Amino acid sequence: MPESNDTGRAAAGAVDTAATAVTVIGAGPVGLALALDLARRGVPVRVVERDEKRFQGSRAKGIQPRTLEVLDDLDLADAARAAGGAYPPMGLHLGPFTKAWQMHATAPDSIGTPYPDVLLLPQYATTALLHDAVERLGVRVDFGARAVEITQDEEACTVRLEDGRVLRSRYVVGADGGSSTVRKAAGIAFEGTTDEDDRMILVDGTVDGLSHDHWHIWPRLRGRSIAACPLPGDDGRFQIMIKIRPDDPVDLTGPALATLLRRRAGASLILRDITWSSVFRPNIRLAERYRDRRLLLCGDAAHVHTPAGAQGLNTGVQDAHNLGWKLQQVLAGADDALLDSYERERRPVAAQVLGRSTELYEGLRRTRPSGLTRGPDEHQLGISYFGGPLAPADAPRTANLRCGDRAPDAVLPEATKRTGPAGTTGTTGSVSRLFDLYRGPHFTALAFGAGAATALDRIPWPPGGVPLRRHTVLTHTTARTPAEEALLTAYGITEDTVVLIRPDGYIGDISHPAEAADGNRPSGRATSPASPAIARLTAG
Numbered sequence: 001m002p003e004s005n006d007t008g009r010a011a012a013g014a015v016d017t018a019a020t021a022v023t024v025i026g027a028g029p030v031g032l033a034l035a036l037d038l039a040r041r042g043v044p045v046r047v048v049e050r051d052e053k054r055f056q057g058s059r060a061k062g063i064q065p066r067t068l069e070v071l072d073d074l075d076l077a078d079a080a081r082a083a084g085g086a087y088p089p090m091g092l093h094l095g096p097f098t099k100a101w102q103m104h105a106t107a108p109d110s111i112g113t114p115y116p117d118v119l120l121l122p123q124y125a126t127t128a129l130l131h132d133a134v135e136r137l138g139v140r141v142d143f144g145a146r147a148v149e150i151t152q153d154e155e156a157c158t159v160r161l162e163d164g165r166v167l168r169s170r171y172v173v174g175a176d177g178g179s180s181t182v183r184k185a186a187g188i189a190f191e192g193t194t195d196e197d198d199r200m201i202l203v204d205g206t207v208d209g210l211s212h213d214h215w216h217i218w219p220r221l222r223g224r225s226i227a228a229c230p231l232p233g234d235d236g237r238f239q240i241m242i243k244i245r246p247d248d249p250v251d252l253t254g255p256a257l258a259t260l261l262r263r264r265a266g267a268s269l270i271l272r273d274i275t276w277s278s279v280f281r282p283n284i285r286l287a288e289r290y291r292d293r294r295l296l297l298c299g300d301a302a303h304v305h306t307p308a309g310a311q312g313l314n315t316g317v318q319d320a321h322n323l324g325w326k327l328q329q330v331l332a333g334a335d336d337a338l339l340d341s342y343e344r345e346r347r348p349v350a351a352q353v354l355g356r357s358t359e360l361y362e363g364l365r366r367t368r369p370s371g372l373t374r375g376p377d378e379h380q381l382g383i384s385y386f387g388g389p390l391a392p393a394d395a396p397r398t399a400n401l402r403c404g405d406r407a408p409d410a411v412l413p414e415a416t417k418r419t420g421p422a423g424t425t426g427t428t429g430s431v432s433r434l435f436d437l438y439r440g441p442h443f444t445a446l447a448f449g450a451g452a453a454t455a456l457d458r459i460p461w462p463p464g465g466v467p468l469r470r471h472t473v474l475t476h477t478t479a480r481t482p483a484e485e486a487l488l489t490a491y492g493i494t495e496d497t498v499v500l501i502r503p504d505g506y507i508g509d510i511s512h513p514a515e516a517a518d519g520n521r522p523s524g525r526a527t528s529p530a531s532p533a534i535a536r537l538t539a540g
Contacts, residue, residue, distance in 0.1 A: 020044050020170075021171065022043060022046070022170065023171070023173070024048070024172075025048055025150075025159070025172060025173065025174050025176045026047075026174065026175035026177060027048075027051075027141045028127060029060075029126045029313055030299030030300070030313070031047060031049075032130035033130055033321065034175060034323060036074055036130055037074065037320060037321065037325070040137060041466070043327065046142065046169065047141045048161070049141055049142065050144070050145065050146040051144070053143055057122075057123060058237075061121060062104075062121075063120075063121045063126065063314065064118055064311075064379050065117070065381055066113075066379060068080065069409075070505075072115070072439060073435075076133060083128075084122075085120050086119075087117075088213060090214065090217060091217065093216060100214065104118040104374045105375045107379050112408025114433065122204075122239070146162040150185035157169055171294050174297045177301060178190075178300050182297060182301060183302075186295040187292065190285050190287055191286060191288060192285030192286060198281060199250075199279055200279070200281075201240075201244060201257070201260075201280075202241055202280055203274060203277045204238075204239055205237065205271050205272060205273055205275065206236045206273040208236070208272065210228060210265075210269055218264060224242075226261070228240045235273075237273075240257075242257075250279055252277045252278075254271075258270065284305065284306065284354060290343035298323060299320070303350035318346075319342075321505075324441075324504075326339055328465060329538065338537075341388065341390050345385045385404035386404035390404065395533065396510045398491055398499075399494055401499075401510070405506065407501045408434075408491070410487045411483055411486065412436075413474065413481060434446075442466060442467045442503060443468045443469070443503060443537070445459055445499070446471055446472075446491075446499045448488070453475055455496075455498055455511070456472060461534075474488070477495055477496060497510065498513065500534070500537075508537050509537075
């Protein structure tokens with residue numbers, strides 16, 4: 001079990017010599033997701049958070065399909081869906097009339113995901129799910145611990161806390177938001193803009209007299225629109241968004257906010273039981289680099305977005321999912337250059353997302369239905385690392401998948417389904433889908449065809465670092481049932497093929513054994529199971 005954080009406090013000035021491999025600064029969803037991934041890998045991890053308790057606001061409330069797949073891998077998707085709910089239709093109030101429409105599109109069946117819809121899950125609920133999961137693995141968040149100085153040398157990093165304690169670890173990851181102490185310590189520029197004149201009050205509270213069947217929007221002249229999105233639960237709570245002009249006074253007291261809601265939305269509405277309020281200003285920034293030797297950045301410490309499109313938290317959690325297994329590999333002896341691939345894979349994603357969320361925010365400001373509709377681009381299911389440092393453009397491919405592409409889910413044929421022990425499949429329940437095989441902190445190798453099944457056993461895998469699990473999915477590559485046809489089509493299988501799936505759910509390698517079972521040489525470039533990709537990905 002990974003080492004848990006101290007429940008007590010070392011004396012001021014004392015150096016904590018516990019064998020912590022990674023210190024995560026920040027206990028929001030991104031920092032907790034990384035800590036959870038590291039902890040389940042057996043990597044000793046410490047989490048420090050400057051606030052005295054975990055975040056209580058609803059702020060980032062949209063969980064995209066790709067992030068739900070990440071939560072599935074962390075065994076939290078079912079809990080997330082139980083705590084959340086479906087997005088209600090938008091309701092634009094124009095005098096006595098209400099124009100209604102669905103904001104979020106459903107992902108098509110062809111994309112291969114069990115989570116085709118965006119989940120409405122307040123940030124406080126996401127944080128609670130991840131925090132509880134981290135604590136179940138023995139890692140306690142050190143709340144009220146503010147990092148004031150971070151340095152590094154050839155061997156490790158040193159974090160000095162405000163209370164005088166000194167922490168040492170091999171790596172430090174900054175998941176500490178837009179004002180990141182880690183980013184500043186690394187001297188990494190944070191390029192972009194902050195619009196001080198564009199302000200919005202965010203409020204979590206119960207509203208009497210307002211239905212939960214719509215995300216309500218009241219357009220108002222002179223930039224003073226207001227909206228209220230119902231939150232999951234039976235307590236009648238809403239996230240309320242109140243646009244204010246640069247010269248408008250800001251009063252976050254309960255009576256002032258209640259008066260503002262009545263004046264802007266309706267005299268009969270009663271706002272009470274406010275649990276959180278804040279003033280938001282749109283930031284659009286991207287870190288120049290994600291890494292300075294032993295210091296790394298994740299989430300808002302590396303990129304900050306407008307709230308449009310529900311992209312910021314989702315991009316950050318996927319940062320963590322990309323980084324966790326790479327840290328494990330490097331700590332186990334892999335080439336340190338593997339950590340450079342983190343920035344090279346994730347920074348282009350953030351840059352693209354920043355552009356898209358900024359475009360959507362402009363539509364939000366105009367309060368037009370066309371600007372308040374979200375499609376497949378926001379689902380983040382199309383992200384690919386093809387052509388990156390771990391997925392060369394000339395690597396072998398299938399009919400429709402390339403190295404670096406996301407590995408889709410698919411139903412396993414009846415002959416492949418089974419109930420397997422944890423050491424075989426990563427689950428203790430019924431195995432019925434490919435995601436059941438992928439779930440957990442391991443690589444997964446899939447064999448399609450008899451020749452591929454033979455080659456599967458010959459894949460060389462080092463004993464240290466992230467383990468490999470091998471599965472023969474089918475011993476033939478010509479479909480005999482509709483389920484087999486769907487599976488082979490999803491992966492573009494037309495010949496004997498071994499597909500290596502990375503721990504973060506992307507394709508790490510595709511190989512076609514030199515000899516198929518029937519003695520015919522397959523078309524396309526033949527590769528050995530001991531391909532260069534495996535050397536790049538492992539600690540061997």
